[in-house]
Amino acid sequence: MRNTLRRGLGAATAAVALVLPLAVAGPAAADPDLAGLARTVTAPGVEKHLQKLQQIATANNGTRAAGTPGQIASRDYVAGVLRKAGYKVTLQAFPFDFFTELSTATLQRVSPDPRTFTPSPPDNGSLGEFATMTYSGSGDVTAPLQKVDLVLPPGPTPSTSTSGCEAADFAGFTPGNIALLQRGSCDFRVKALNAQAAGARGAIIFNEGQPGRTETNRGTLLGVGVTIPVVAASFAAGEELARPASSVVRLRTETVSEARTTHNVIADSKWGDPNKVVQLGAHLDSVLAGPGINDNGSGSAAILEVAEKLAKVPFRNKLRFSFWSAEELGLLGSEYYVANLSAADKAKTKLYLNFDMVGSPNYALKIYDGDDSDATGSPAGPAGSDEIEKLFEKYFDTLRQGHVGTDFDGRSDYGPFIEAGIPAGGLFTGAEGVKTPAEQALFGGTAGVAYDSCYHQACDDIKNINSKALALNTGAIATAALVYGFGRDLPGPDTRPATAARAAAPAAHADHAGASAR
Numbered sequence: 446m447r448n449t450l451r452r453g454l455g456a457a458t459a460a461v462a463l464v465l466p467l468a469v470a471g472p473a474a475a476d477p478d479l480a481g482l483a484r485t486v487t488a489p490g491v492e493k494h495l496q497k498l499q500q501i502a503t504a505n506n507g508t509r510a511a512g513t514p515g516q517i518a519s520r521d522y523v524a525g526v527l528r529k530a531g532y533k534v535t536l537q538a539f540p541f542d543f544f545t546e547l548s549t550a551t552l553q554r555v556s557p558d559p560r561t562f563t564p565s566p567p568d569n570g571s572l573g574e575f576a577t578m579t580y581s582g583s584g585d586v587t588a589p590l591q592k593v594d595l596v597l598p599p600g601p602t603p604s605t606s607t608s609g610c611e612a613a614d615f616a617g618f619t620p621g622n623i624a625l626l627q628r629g630s631c632d633f634r635v636k637a638l639n640a641q642a643a644g645a646r647g648a649i650i651f652n653e654g655q656p657g658r659t660e661t662n663r664g665t666l667l668g669v670g671v672t673i674p675v676v677a678a679s680f681a682a683g684e685e686l687a688r689p690a691s692s693v694v695r696l697r698t699e700t701v702s703e704a705r706t707t708h709n710v711i712a713d714s715k716w717g718d719p720n721k722v723v724q725l726g727a728h729l730d731s732v733l734a735g736p737g738i739n740d741n742g743s744g745s746a747a748i749l750e751v752a753e754k755l756a757k758v759p760f761r762n763k764l765r766f767s768f769w770s771a772e773e774l775g776l777l778g779s780e781y782y783v784a785n786l787s788a789a790d791k792a793k794t795k796l797y798l799n800f801d802m803v804g805s806p807n808y809a810l811k812i813y814d815g816d817d818s819d820a821t822g823s824p825a826g827p828a829g830s831d832e833i834e835k836l837f838e839k840y841f842d843t844l845r846q847g848h849v850g851t852d853f854d855g856r857s858d859y860g861p862f863i864e865a866g867i868p869a870g871g872l873f874t875g876a877e878g879v880k881t882p883a884e885q886a887l888f889g890g891t892a893g894v895a896y897d898s899c900y901h902q903a904c905d906d907i908k909n910i911n912s913k914a915l916a917l918n919t920g921a922i923a924t925a926a927l928v929y930g931f932g933r934d935l936p937g938p939d940t941r942p943a944t945a946a947r948a949a950a951p952a953a954h955a956d957h958a959g960a961s962a963r
Contacts, residue, residue, distance in 0.1 A: 523745065538706050647673050726797065755927070762932065795935035811851035814852055
């Protein structure tokens, strides 16, 4: 890794002297040797941080997820590096709802005709008959099954069943039974809480069964508060359980579902105008399933190296480096941060740069489409986002390196910033999406294969990094930090009201996380 990173960063930082005169907000000739400063960002530095994050995960059950000891150790490591470099470091605490499944759930029909149902694997609901819902409580219950306002056979369209949506649906429910419910027109949480209030000791929520909907929905109960075991089931499994006039079922889940506290790490440079903040960010947490070295150790290590090496540079503008927590649970850290900015602080934040997965093994070099020139998906970012996109384009063009656009779809931590009208941009090398033939022609690799086949899995470890992609992107990050750190005319906040399309964008991340609420 080191030799490839060193060669890539050498070429990337050599481009800085050529990019700066073309930069939209370039510095004056009297400013320091920016190309020389960029060359202080080194491959061994990035590699050191990646190795440390891997060591932390290895020592903490293979994960750095928010609310776990691995995330706490990652936080302390990053904060320690930044403090030693001379930054003013703030640990911003915020509450969140933590959930993990400790063992595979059990669903059995005890009588009549004993039968054990097949649990879904964590990453594929279509392969199993049931799955534990996120934020389910724990329990091991054997009790009579009681049907609650079911619609069999299914209706012609989805989301028509009201089973369990009203407390009145449980009139006559026998406390101590297990409730059998259908997916439909209200959130799973509503159904589960109504069942719990009626005295149910567990709940099974199965699909409505419209044509083509044969999968098990791995849904979410949206937060803590449900204390009984709750599982989602396929329509076929639910219909089978509902067929006997009476039956006894065993339902067992083993989970942790509780409120916890986690922290964002925010580091401000000693130098620069506090009324002109240039903010860079990457999420530091992984998913529970793995160490998260590409997602997002890559972005975290890259901006940490840039921050460490540029700490003593007397920038004109204030640099702020942000390491978000609980991104994998729905951008919780960045949302909390932006929601708690005063109007004055929002106005001082002139731009936000986001780096989430910048070393994908089968990478494409993707720049966030700030001006919506690709005319795909979400609209353009706030005014000034187009300038950020152009800066990164000029950087790659100077290297004669191909690049493509990627939509502002709300799947990462730039989402809350663009909602607040703050110009934003950044880089991305792809996640579970599939590489196109055109991208193969530009970047090599393999078309028809995911950019990161270890996305959200245990194999997202230190071997799951493309050194060339990481080097090119780290050079781009250093370039942007220098250009905007010394820039005189920075983009300002956009005070336009958020569009409906953009306001809906953060929900895409929740869908992407693999659990729906209804």
